[in-house]
Amino acid sequence: MSGRGRVASGQPTIADVARHAGVAVSTVSYVLSGKRAISELTRNRVLASIRLLGYHPNAGARALASRRANVIALVLPLRSGIQVPVVMQFATAVVTSARRHDHDVLLLTSDEGPEGLRRIAAGALVDGVLVMDVELHDARVPLLRELGRPSVLIGLPADTGGLTCVDLDFHRAGQVCVEHLAGLGHRRIALLGAPSAVYDRETGFAHRTRAGVVEAADRHGVEAVTEPCEENAADVHARVVELFTRHPELSGLVVQNEAAVGPVQAALVGLGRRVPYDVSVVAVCPDQFAEHASPRLTSVPVPAEEIGRQAVSLLMRKLHEEPVPEVTLLEPRLTVRDSTATATAEPVPAGDGTAAARFCDGTAAAR
Amino acid sequence: MSGRGRVASGQPTIADVARHAGVAVSTVSYVLSGKRAISELTRNRVLASIRLLGYHPNAGARALASRRANVIALVLPLRSGIQVPVVMQFATAVVTSARRHDHDVLLLTSDEGPEGLRRIAAGALVDGVLVMDVELHDARVPLLRELGRPSVLIGLPADTGGLTCVDLDFHRAGQVCVEHLAGLGHRRIALLGAPSAVYDRETGFAHRTRAGVVEAADRHGVEAVTEPCEENAADVHARVVELFTRHPELSGLVVQNEAAVGPVQAALVGLGRRVPYDVSVVAVCPDQFAEHASPRLTSVPVPAEEIGRQAVSLLMRKLHEEPVPEVTLLEPRLTVRDSTATATAEPVPAGDGTAAARFCDGTAAAR
DNA sequence: ATCCGCCGTCGAAGCGCTTCGACAACCGGC
DNA sequence: GCCGGTTGTCGAAGCGCTTCGACGGCGGAT
Numbered sequence: 129m130s131g132r133g134r135v136a137s138g139q140p141t142i143a144d145v146a147r148h149a150g151v152a153v154s155t156v157s158y159v160l161s162g163k164r165a166i167s168e169l170t171r172n173r174v175l176a177s178i179r180l181l182g183y184h185p186n187a188g189a190r191a192l193a194s195r196r197a198n199v200i201a202l203v204l205p206l207r208s209g210i211q212v213p214v215v216m217q218f219a220t221a222v223v224t225s226a227r228r229h230d231h232d233v234l235l236l237t238s239d240e241g242p243e244g245l246r247r248i249a250a251g252a253l254v255d256g257v258l259v260m261d262v263e264l265h266d267a268r269v270p271l272l273r274e275l276g277r278p279s280v281l282i283g284l285p286a287d288t289g290g291l292t293c294v295d296l297d298f299h300r301a302g303q304v305c306v307e308h309l310a311g312l313g314h315r316r317i318a319l320l321g322a323p324s325a326v327y328d329r330e331t332g333f334a335h336r337t338r339a340g341v342v343e344a345a346d347r348h349g350v351e352a353v354t355e356p357c358e359e360n361a362a363d364v365h366a367r368v369v370e371l372f373t374r375h376p377e378l379s380g381l382v383v384q385n386e387a388a389v390g391p392v393q394a395a396l397v398g399l400g401r402r403v404p405y406d407v408s409v410v411a412v413c414p415d416q417f418a419e420h421a422s423p424r425l426t427s428v429p430v431p432a433e434e435i436g437r438q439a440v441s442l443l444m445r446k447l448h449e450e451p452v453p454e455v456t457l458l459e460p461r462l463t464v465r466d467s468t469a470t471a472t473a474e475p476v477p478a479g480d481g482t483a484a485a486r487f488c489d490g491t492a493a494a495r
Numbered sequence: 496m497s498g499r500g501r502v503a504s505g506q507p508t509i510a511d512v513a514r515h516a517g518v519a520v521s522t523v524s525y526v527l528s529g530k531r532a533i534s535e536l537t538r539n540r541v542l543a544s545i546r547l548l549g550y551h552p553n554a555g556a557r558a559l560a561s562r563r564a565n566v567i568a569l570v571l572p573l574r575s576g577i578q579v580p581v582v583m584q585f586a587t588a589v590v591t592s593a594r595r596h597d598h599d600v601l602l603l604t605s606d607e608g609p610e611g612l613r614r615i616a617a618g619a620l621v622d623g624v625l626v627m628d629v630e631l632h633d634a635r636v637p638l639l640r641e642l643g644r645p646s647v648l649i650g651l652p653a654d655t656g657g658l659t660c661v662d663l664d665f666h667r668a669g670q671v672c673v674e675h676l677a678g679l680g681h682r683r684i685a686l687l688g689a690p691s692a693v694y695d696r697e698t699g700f701a702h703r704t705r706a707g708v709v710e711a712a713d714r715h716g717v718e719a720v721t722e723p724c725e726e727n728a729a730d731v732h733a734r735v736v737e738l739f740t741r742h743p744e745l746s747g748l749v750v751q752n753e754a755a756v757g758p759v760q761a762a763l764v765g766l767g768r769r770v771p772y773d774v775s776v777v778a779v780c781p782d783q784f785a786e787h788a789s790p791r792l793t794s795v796p797v798p799a800e801e802i803g804r805q806a807v808s809l810l811m812r813k814l815h816e817e818p819v820p821e822v823t824l825l826e827p828r829l830t831v832r833d834s835t836a837t838a839t840a841e842p843v844p845a846g847d848g849t850a851a852a853r854f855c856d857g858t859a860a861a862r
Numbered sequence: 863a864t865c866c867g868c869c870g871t872c873g874a875a876g877c878g879c880t881t882c883g884a885c886a887a888c889c890g891g892c
Numbered sequence: 893g894c895c896g897g898t899t900g901t902c903g904a905a906g907c908g909c910t911t912c913g914a915c916g917g918c919g920g921a922t
Contacts, residue, residue: 138643139617139619141907141908141909142908142909142910143908143909151871151872152871152872152873153872153873153908153909153910154871154872154873154874154909154910154911154912155870155871155872157909157910157911158870158871158910158911161910161911163910163911164869164870164871164911165868165869165870166870166871167869167870167871170870170871182617184613184614184617184618185618185908185909186559186618186619186907186908186909187555187558187564187618187619187620188554188555188556188557188558188559188564188619188620188907188908188909189555189559189877189907189908189909189910190555190908190909190910191554191555191558191877191909192553192555192556192559192877192878192879192907192908192909192910193876193877193908193909193910193911194877194909194910194911195877195910197554197555199601199620202602204586206583206586206587206590212579212580212583213579215583216573216579216582216583219573219602220573220604223573223602223603223604224604224606227607227611232601232602232603232615232620233601233602234566234599234600234601234602235569235586235590235599235600235601235602236590236599237587237590237591239591240594244594246551247551248599250506250549250551251551251552251553251554252506252553252554252555253554253555253566253599276505359787360786360787361757361787361788361789362787362789365789390728390757390758390761391757394757394761419727420726420727420728420729421728422728422729422732508877508878508879509878509879509880510878510879518901518902519901519902519903520878520879520880520902520903521879521880521881521882521901521902521903521904522900522901522902524879524880524881525880525881525900525901528880528881530880530881531881531899531900531901532898532899532900533900533901534899534900534901537900537901552878552879553877553878553879555877555878555879556877556878556879556880556907557878557879557880558879558907559877559878559879559880559907559908559909560878560879560880560881560906560907561879561880561881561907562880562907619908
């Protein structure tokens with residue numbers, strides 16, 4: 129009856145392989161899993177049969193018997209206000225890394241909410257969960273704690289107790305930006321941040337960056353104002369104009385909003401402020417954006433790929449019941465490009481040989 | 496032995512529910528699936544037990560027994576040259592629609608290639624496949640044909656025989672853009688297209704749009720030049736400058752490249768050409784982009800959400816073995832905003848009227 | 863030689879669910 | 893009041909795989 133798996137499903141079963149190779153079903157299984165020693169000879173015979181028959185293990189049966197689905201869930205924020213390209217980079221990195229660990233990725237959207245998580249996890253559709261876009265007081269966090277399945281958060285909630293979180297150290301990133309500007313002699317700077325919805329939602333990264341900026345500014349005797357900013361050209365323009373109207377002496381700008389990068393530059397041009405001669409701009413954005421802007425932007429990239437890889441790797445370790453750190457923060461690195469320069473005390477003559485000239489006076493005290 | 500499912504897995508099994516409700520396992524199953532009549536009384540008792548125990552059916556067991564995983568695969572292009580936000584919109588729409596049909600979505604990347612598809616499908620991890628970013632001569636197409644699992648392509652390969660495809664009618668979209676410009680009296684237009692890599696890869700939509708543009712231009716006696724364009728500000732700028740240098744009399748621009756939208760406008764400003772007074776711009780891009788640009792762009796949106804929904808719905812119908820059309824093309828609609836205007840015959844008073852002046856000689860014969 | 867232990871393999875017992883056939887109990891029609 | 897047809901429920905047979913215990917055979921230690 130169970131003699132001819134091919135008939136029912138069109139796919140050969142492990143029994144077909146076993147019969148073809150003249151071994152027991154369990155032997156085939158052990159060849160595949162490597163959990164028991166199998167002689168070279170037998171292994172080769174089995175592998176040959178597998179290839180010949182085009183056998184692929186049935187995922188459902190495997191999951192049922194082994195209690196591991198070899199699938200992880202990835203919960204993505206598919207809503208506005210979140211940087212789409214960064215999310216895509218995450219997703220790519222996660223899928224790629226997961227495959228390296230022989231796992232597939234089930235895609236969930238945030239808006240399915242906790243119920244979706246529960247369904248997936250309780251039904252054993254997935255072995256573990258990766259959650260992006262975590263808010264400071266995220267409704268899913270308590271659920272994750274009680275879920276009984278390993279999970280890794282990308283982002284930091286207010287209380288990380290009993291969780292595993294990875295993220296860029298945005299607090300440090302904010303500091304780094306300010307330190308860079310301060311080092312160039314800028315004394316009045318502004319943070320043009322995420323859309324206000326992101327702050328309202330208490331998404332950690334926006335708050336942490338802002339805190340880092342404010343703190344470093346304090347520490348370096350720099351005056352800093354912070355301003356949220358929507359993701360459309362018109363609002364960016366309005367914010368920039370407003371900023372420079374209220375604070376005409378601003379000479380440094382930290383921009384944490386990919387969508388704003390282009391429009392900010394346009395707006396500055398409109399105001400007759402040149403980058404970097406009149407205003408230095410540091411962006412927190414994907415490298416790709418920074419490279420493609422003109423002038424190329426000094427930036428602190430969000431290492432989406434690295435974070436994705438780390439997250440998967442942490443999750444895998446949890447699946448193997450290895451201990452992992454509660455919080456993993458990646459050190460930001462600032463790449464200097466063409467959008468930042470020494471703060472000038474004097475108006476700039478003309479041409480652009482001047483940039484170099486200015487470096488001299490402003491940067492004398494550089495340590 | 497199988498008496499206490501809770502012990503082994505921590506999750507109650509259908510047997511626990513049955514015992515608790517005082518019915519047979521099969522009865523519980525029928526309550527859940529509705530495939531046989533169950534008395535009101537029994538049903539309620541069972542449902543109460545389910546809720547009380549917090550029962551969730553085990554996905555693996557269900558898939559094994561029913562031969563349906565209730566999961567579909569979504570193959571996304573996670574590489575460059577493809578419009579990221581559009582892809583995200585697709586993904587969101589697909590996940591959301593799939594959930595409405597009680598299915599989950601497994602995320603695959605294109606770069607796993609055909610082997611990934613085979614693994615997923617043969618292993619019965621998924622019931623069907625959705626493939627995005629189909630190329631004219633896509634290596635995965637033959638595989639899909641032989642796979643024995645329902646699939647839907649988002650995009651059109653050269654030969655659609657035996658397949659199911661959904662897409663925006665890009666050919667028509669190209670025509671619509673040209674018709675709009677022609678109707679406004681423009682006689683020299685250009686298509687600023689996708690990155691050349693996209694054309695080389697023979698991704699259908701780019702070619703189809705170009706063909707539509709060329710054809711409609713011919714038909715309307717409009718001169719059209721087409722030009723690929725990379726996704727960075729510098730290249731966009733260069734292309735625009737080059738276009739207007741070689742064809743100074745250009746007065747209409749069709750842009751099919753989200754990333755180019757902002758830079759194009761900047762470049763035109765740089766050339767002293769105002770939108771829409773000197774140059775009319777029509778974009779093929781997400782509505783969101785068109786809305787947020789300034790001036791707001793007349794555009795043909797890519798209805799990613801609609802296409803995603805359609806794709807899922809088609810796939811579901813195939814899963815139920817219902818017949819579906821081979822090709823579903825969505826009619827493009829053009830939204831007129833502020834970036835297109837009538838071609839001028841007279842020089843525009845203020846500003847640098849030179850641009851407008853040039854229109855006179857070239858466009859006298861407009862019908 | 864003899865025994866122990868290891869290696870390589872096998873058979874069988876599930877994993878938790880769906881589904882098929884069986885079968886009481888009950889209905890109305892003649 | 894007997895029969896055919898529902899209606900509601902049950903039991904059991906798998907679905908295809910993993911894993912555990914068993915076991916024959918072989919080599920090295922005794």
